[in-house]
Amino acid sequence: MRNSMRKNPVFHATTILGIMRNGEVALGGDGQVTFEDTIVKHNTRKVRKMYNDTILAGFAGSTADAFTLFDKFEQKLDQYNGNLYRAAVELAKDWRTDKYLRRLEALLGVMDRDNALIISGSGDVIEPEDGIIAIG
Template sequence: MDSPQLDLPRDLLGWHGTTILCVRRDGQVAMAGDGQVSMGQTVVKNNARKVRRIANGRVLTGFAGATADAFTLLERLEAKLERYPDQLERAAVELAKDWRTDKYLRRLEALLAVADKDRSLLITGQGDVMEPEDGIIGIGSGGNFALAAARALMTVDGLTAEEVARRSMTIAADICVYTNGRFVLEIL
């Protein structure tokens, strides 16, 4: 006899919680991610590295979702960038096509935020490659809090992308229980 399927939200069955923020301002790009990994209501790790550089340091990446799935996608993105050097948008579109159509990749559960000196993109498993008009991307459980804070802070003159990202992540960490204050911040 088959065991019954549990119809529970994904966050109760697996790893949950991330905040990734990408901010673009005055020629500078900053991407920040918190370090908390949670399983259900338990913090399992405080110092995870969810933001990293790829393509010889020319591209910043951040991920939310299943870690192994995200690493698989980041490896594929890096391969696309080797095939299409300095063409982040083309590499992202090619990855999104594969992600949507490949039987194996289709099952991967993650979101990717990627940025180079020219573009900031959000890549999803539904085949979406989106470039926000304001240059700000927020993903993960605290992503909307960080996004809202960043949009508000962008109205303050004199703040760099790094300062906006750092302050926004602090605000998100104060609101979202799945976000901590141990940030990894990368700048282009």
């Protein structure tokens, strides 16, 4: 049976790349959304500026799930006055323990001028040692 014939087909989106060097950051995404094996959209906005344009965030995974997580992450940033680490850890805690959030399937890559983090639904907050984020 082909993937497109599955009972519960899956929408997903992938690929974010970020780099931090000398106080400068860049984060970009491919913009592609697929339905099973078919590309259905090529211009999705997977990267957003947050907290007064001081933080960049990008997602890989389920598009609807990622938008939910973007909203939750923005709330955490507001709650913790733009503290990237604290907001990331608190989001990861909620994501792992909340019965609705823990079903969301996405990864977030977040950056400011000094930090680069990957946040996963399993409760991981990973800081790459080389300042490079690659998810998806």
